[in-house]
Amino acid sequence: MLPNRIARLEARRSLGQLWTHIWTQLLAQLLALAFPLVLSLAVATAAEEAANIEVVGVSEERAAIIKEHAERVRRIAFEQLLAATDPQPWNEPCLIVVHSTAESFAAAVGVEPVAIRGATSIEFLAHSVSSRQIDVMGDGDETVPDALAHELVHVVLADHFSRLPPPRWADEGMAVLFDSLLKQQRHNADLQHAVKHGQTWSAGDLAALEDYPDSIGRQQVFYGQSAALVRWLIAEQGAATFIRFVDDSSTIGFSAALQDHYGLDAVADLEPAWRQGIPLAELVTTAGSLR
Numbered sequence: 029m030l031p032n033r034i035a036r037l038e039a040r041r042s043l044g045q046l047w048t049h050i051w052t053q054l055l056a057q058l059l060a061l062a063f064p065l066v067l068s069l070a071v072a073t074a075a076e077e078a079a080n081i082e083v084v085g086v087s088e089e090r091a092a093i094i095k096e097h098a099e100r101v102r103r104i105a106f107e108q109l110l111a112a113t114d115p116q117p118w119n120e121p122c123l124i125v126v127h128s129t130a131e132s133f134a135a136a137v138g139v140e141p142v143a144i145r146g147a148t149s150i151e152f153l154a155h156s157v158s159s160r161q162i163d164v165m166g167d168g169d170e171t172v173p174d175a176l177a178h179e180l181v182h183v184v185l186a187d188h189f190s191r192l193p194p195p196r197w198a199d200e201g202m203a204v205l206f207d208s209l210l211k212q213q214r215h216n217a218d219l220q221h222a223v224k225h226g227q228t229w230s231a232g233d234l235a236a237l238e239d240y241p242d243s244i245g246r247q248q249v250f251y252g253q254s255a256a257l258v259r260w261l262i263a264e265q266g267a268a269t270f271i272r273f274v275d276d277s278s279t280i281g282f283s284a285a286l287q288d289h290y291g292l293d294a295v296a297d298l299e300p301a302w303r304q305g306i307p308l309a310e311l312v313t314t315a316g317s318l319r
């Protein structure tokens with residue numbers, strides 16, 4: 029059976045023909061900078077971590093640091109988003125390819141790393157993930173590529189959403205939670221600018237977006253609004269309810285699932301999500317807030 033392949037290179041819809049989805053991200057910092065308290069909660073043994081991540085493209089020493097970091101992010105993402113405190117090892121390791129030049133990144137991903145810094149490719153076989161790969165630019169000052177944590181969240185989520193891909197807003201919104209605080213602040217600033225100028229999507233329209241908006245400006249609003257909605261809903265009733273809501277929204281629809289799980293009306297009740305917002309720092313630094 030041929031595997032289904034999902035390539036994610038976000039914010040470049042023109043490359044959508046590559047396959048079903050393409051995700052990317054512009055920037056993210058070391059997760060350690062943004063999640064110091066969260067990171068301290070997840071310490072895996074070397075033996076447990078051995079098989080999940082492979083890193084190529086950099087020195088052995090740097091690869092070891094990136095691998096250790098990626099393993100921590102993986103465990104945190106499983107725990108915080110999918111309530112999996114002891115996630116199953118990946119039989120097919122996630123290959124992280126770190127690119128030192130724009131040419132190398134473009135050759136692998138198909139687009140210059142001007143506005144994007146990472147891409148994820150996932151293959152499925154019989155509703156299980158059979159291949160995982162992340163391409164990231166590694167030319168910054170940080171040892172760990174800035175886009176890594178965000179992309180890794182997409183990979184982790186694929187384990188849960190192996191039959192139906194998550195709605196794009198939910199997928200990106202959850203990944204943004206793992207971006208650096210600075211990056212999240214930028215997304216939120218984009219959102220607040222859009223709110224001020226009446227340029228946000230309705231919740232229903234946001235949920236219905238199957239692909240990234242065409243323009244960079246609309247993409248920025250999309251990330252900001254998606255992240256705000258995810259933060260707000262998780263703050264309402266925790267990540268477990270949120271994941272069940274996302275699962276159901278793929279089958280019974282966004283509005284019906286919202287009513288079922290939150291008792292909220294998609295038209296009348298979601299404005300506070302982007303007009304009031306949830307403090308970014310609280311979610312970044314408080315592990316319990318994501319539960």
Ligand SMILES: [Zn+2]
Pocket residue numbers: 038051052053178179182199200203
């Ligand atoms: Zn993404």
